[in-house]
Structure formats: structure tokens, C-alpha cells
Amino acid sequence: MTNNKDVTIYDIAEKLNLSTSTVSRALKNHSSISKKTTKKVNDAAKEMGYTPNTLASSLRSNKTKTIGVLISRINRPFMASLISGIEETAQKAGYNVIITQSHDSYQDEVDMAQALYNSRVSGIICSLAMETTKTDHFQQFIDKGIPLVFVDRVPKEFNTYRVMIDNYSAAFKATKHLIEQGCTRIAHIAGLKFRNIYNERERGYRDALKQYNLEVDEDLIVHVKTMSYEEGEKATNKLLDLETPPDGIFSSNDTTAVAAIQVAKNRGLKIPEDIAVIGFNNDPISHIIDPGLSTISHPAFEMGKTCSKKILKHLKRSKIDSITEITFLNTEVIVRGSSKRK
């Protein structure tokens, strides 16, 4: 087993009778080094199979060129696209991305935040765990001047970057769309209230009804915990069992919306004639199900790019000051068969 020692700048310096400082500078094409020497060094480096040791460089320069990511779970369409966007932008700028998962556990989130801090990441991007209500574990990044970006599931109060969509107006638009299609009894499959994004969506739904002079019937609002397919089925059955069932459903994610469609179809209802459905997220399933699911676009990839950009931009500044900046990305109503009556 060949277990070669790495070639270092010291080896190059020795071979060329130069100092390590000259070699170090030459390798980064520093302007103070002559073209000739620079070329000589780079040639030797290539020939000798030199590979820079990022670790040593980071330790010395106190810059890691690494962005830490802390999310609930990778294997969700939204998260996967988010990371993809983060990574692509970071990669182009020569940054690495370290991924960690909280599995929606508060303790895991605390531990991972610490691990990322210990790795001396240059910046951190986080979407909060379901369980999380306190955010003390992020204070250390602020104290150290490390840019912190919360995305999608963001805390209400925190002086830092936040990248999100306007859940309130997106929900408003979705509900309004159903109203415009002629729905008069619109139900809402809602997420947990203590999570901001779901609360905002519910608020948008309620306000849209009010604005169009439709009654807000509490029986038509069903809260579900994890927004899973099974919970969607249950919620829908509950709604359709009502004495006066709804003629439209606005669901807080696509998974439950798809469940609603399936349940309704199985009960012999016609979509969208008997009941129109609109979801949220624009997951891949939404255009595969029959009829196609109307939904709200959720620009995950774009959000990821934005997060990385915020961090990269912050790192370029010399002046460091406390920052509170909320970026809202646009969403739009995507109309497909499940709600298109006119």
C-alpha cells in the first residue's frame, strides 16, 4: 500500500532553492513575485504532485471557505432542491458545503450547530427543526460575526438574514383563486399553528374569505401534525363527512392535497366540478396526478441560491455590522386541472 507523504510547499522550496514564502505567494499568483519564478514554482508543483492542504491554510488564514447547512431532512423534494441551489452557488465561488440534519429534533439541531461552529464554517444556513422554539444556540455565530441565514422555517425574532416566501399572500392568492372558480365553501387543511409558515398560510386563507364576504367556518379548518399523506386522507374524510361538505380545499402542502384528491375520487366525487383542490409547494407529484394539482410554486432552488449569495456577499464586506434583512421570494399560483372550472 503506497501511503505517500504529501508534497508540501517546503518540498518545492527546497527543490528550487526558494523560501516557502516565495513558493506560497507564487502558488497564488501574487503580484509581487516575478513571472518567471511564478511559472517555475507552478511547474514544479504540478510535476511533484503538490496538492495544497486546505486545513493548514484555513487554520493560518482563519478562513475556511466552507458553508454549513443545517436542515431537518435532506430527502424531501423542497430540501433537496434548496441544498442543490445552495451548493451550486457555493461551488462556483470555490466554497464547500457541509450538510447536517436535525431530523426535526431540537437536541440534534443544537449539537449540529455546535459541530458546524467547531468546524469554523464561514457561514451557516439553517431551516429550523419542527421542535425548535429557542434559538440561543445560534447566538454564537452572531457574536463571532459569522453570517447566518435562516430559510423557509425561520424564527420570528432574530437579527440576521432571513430568506422566505410570503406565506400569507401566497395562501391568500390560492384561496382567492378557488373563490374565482366559483367555490363558496372552501376548506383548509392546515399545519400546526405554532409554526409560523403554517400560521401565516391559515391567516391568508381566512382573510381571503373575509375579503370576499364568505363565512369562515371553523369546521372547515382541519389542523394536521406532520402534513403526511395519511393525515391528508383522514382530514379529507372528515371534511367530506360534514353535513354540508366543502366544494373546495386549500391544502397547506401538496402531499395532503394529493391525498385529498385521491379520497374524493374514491368517494365518487368529480374534480374540480364537485370539489376543487389547490395545494402548496409544486412538488413533482403535482403534475403527475390526474387531474393535475393546482398549487403554489415554492422556489426552493432559487431560495438556496439566494442563501448562498447572502453569505458570499456578507463575507466580501470589510465593515461588519449587525444585520437584519428579510428577503421574500415570489410565489405564483399554478393552475392545473384540479381547480380549473372556467
Next chain:
Amino acid sequence: MTNNKDVTIYDIAEKLNLSTSTVSRALKNHSSISKKTTKKVNDAAKEMGYTPNTLASSLRSNKTKTIGVLISRINRPFMASLISGIEETAQKAGYNVIITQSHDSYQDEVDMAQALYNSRVSGIICSLAMETTKTDHFQQFIDKGIPLVFVDRVPKEFNTYRVMIDNYSAAFKATKHLIEQGCTRIAHIAGLKFRNIYNERERGYRDALKQYNLEVDEDLIVHVKTMSYEEGEKATNKLLDLETPPDGIFSSNDTTAVAAIQVAKNRGLKIPEDIAVIGFNNDPISHIIDPGLSTISHPAFEMGKTCSKKILKHLKRSKIDSITEITFLNTEVIVRGSSKRK
């Protein structure tokens, strides 16, 4: 803006009138340090807000506790689950995971492999880019004794760990299943031949037909480039336009299989009576489409876990020797409505 200097073991040592070596040992609960000192040090560390500098530790000990991952794209269901499995196992063992994407480009793959090498990752997990045919850029890991695991899209020849499924027998099973349901003219929507996994699937399909004395009709085999929904539609239309159209389709992934179902339904065919369909991967869409898509389970999460385990196990050994080890994970036929005739 508070931009505190980090607390180091030197600060702790000074405060407690100890040497840095004692502090260093105490912090890792080294057995040679007295309980009393250990406690004193740890208490002081907590009080002073000490956080270990992973960078310095890694540089000194030449161990990074980091696993590098190099895949085509994160935002694919299979890849997202794979990474999730990798990360979960690594996280439990105190390892970080750095993710990089090749975007199926050879050049990106080479660059990212180099970046991971420069970061001195402890191990690397890779699923090859579509474009990749040479694998020289991975030799450096072998030379250095860094464990390398190829997963799913693996090179044919390379003395290292490989984690994959037996694509041949999975395809054989899928085809056999259609035959058992009474199909006699079975088509295959196939991937590009030069990619091993698709070639193996095609081979399994052909051998199954032969074994059951069914003719292999080249007209029934359609090769598509990227296995996208659109390509699946085209391929299906082509097949259904044949003079004697197929009564069954085995598709090399779920996306094209779903496309096949939709096209067939739109042309007024009944599934599975007129034409039975089976896919590959068990993507989430497969149980949402109507009828449910029969498919082959592809244990992505499990594969990810296996990859991490291989690396962690390798790193625990003292004896380092060249390793060639191929691990096949089990797949099974998942029967849903799209193929269940009996």
C-alpha cells in the same frame, strides 16, 4: 459588533496554571489525567466558552472526521435518500459530510474530487457522472490510503469498495413478473447502453424473455437518453404505434414508466388489462399515480448507510491493504395495480 477572539486551550491552561498538554488531554478525558484535574478543566472550558478548533486538531492529528460525497445532483429522490443515509450514519459516528455535485459533467467531477482531496477528507463516496468514462482522478485517494466507495453508478474496473444493487437480476425479476401476469409481448424502455446499470437491466430483460421462450423483438426495445418524462412519452407512443403493440412494458425508471401509463390511458387503453407496466426505483410517485405503479425497490437510504459504514469500518483498521469489495443490496418486486392481472 462583538468579534471575540476564540478561547483556546492555552487560555484555559493559563487560567488554571496547567500546561496545554494537560488541558488537551483533560478535554478528551484521557485516562492519565486525574479526575479532579479533568473536572476542573472541563468546568473552566464551559465557563470560559471554549470551543475546540476542529481545524487545528485535524491538521495536527491528520484526521478530519469528514466524509466527502460526490454525486451528479442532489435534487433527485434517489440521491436525496442516499445522502440522507450517508449523513445519518456519519453523524452518529461524529463525522461531517461535505457534499459536492458533478452535474453529470466530467470536468466538474474532476474538480470536485480534487477539492475534496485538498480538504483532506477521511473518506469519499462517489456516484459517477453520466459523462465519466475515465477514473484517473480517483487514483490519488487509493494511493493515499483514503477509503473510496463507489455507489450505484460504479466503474467497471476499480480496486475499491462498490455498493450497488444487482441490476441484472432485478430486471430479470421485473420481466419475469410481467410474464407471470400473462404478458407475451413485453417492451423495454431502456437507458443508454454504455452506462453499466442500464446495460445490466437490459440484459436481465432479454434473458428473462429467453428463459421463458419469448421472442426478443428489437422493435420493442427503445433506448432513451436521460430517462425523462418527455422521453418516456415519446418512447411509449412509438411502441403503441407499432403494428403489433406490446401488452406489457418494463421501464428502466419510474419517471418513464409513469409517462407510459399516462400515455396509454390517454389513448384509451386499460391498465393493466390492455397493457401492464412495471418501473424501477420505487419513487414516491409510484404509489400516487392511478393505478399504482409496480416497480423495483431501490434501497437508496440503506445504500447510503452502507457506504458510510464501509468507510467508518475501514478507518478503524490498523492494517491498511488494497481492497476490492462489492456489496449488493437486495431489491424486490413491488406489485401494485399497474401490473396485477391475477
Next chain:
DNA sequence: TTGTATGCGTTATCAA
């Protein structure tokens, strides 16, 4: 059980 001294590979400071 604790301390001394040194080095990991690089970059920054200062001087030449």
C-alpha cells in the same frame, strides 16, 4: 499524573 518541546502546512509580518 503532569510538563516541555516540537511540529502539522500554511500564511503574515517584517526586513532585506
Next chain:
DNA sequence: TTGATAACGCATACAA
């Protein structure tokens, strides 16, 4: 334009 030297924070061989 180049060089000598120290420093980044930690871990380890060796000595006490």
C-alpha cells in the same frame, strides 16, 4: 522581488 521567522490551535513523544 525575495527571505527569515513567527504564528494559527492543537496533539504527541518524551521527560520529569
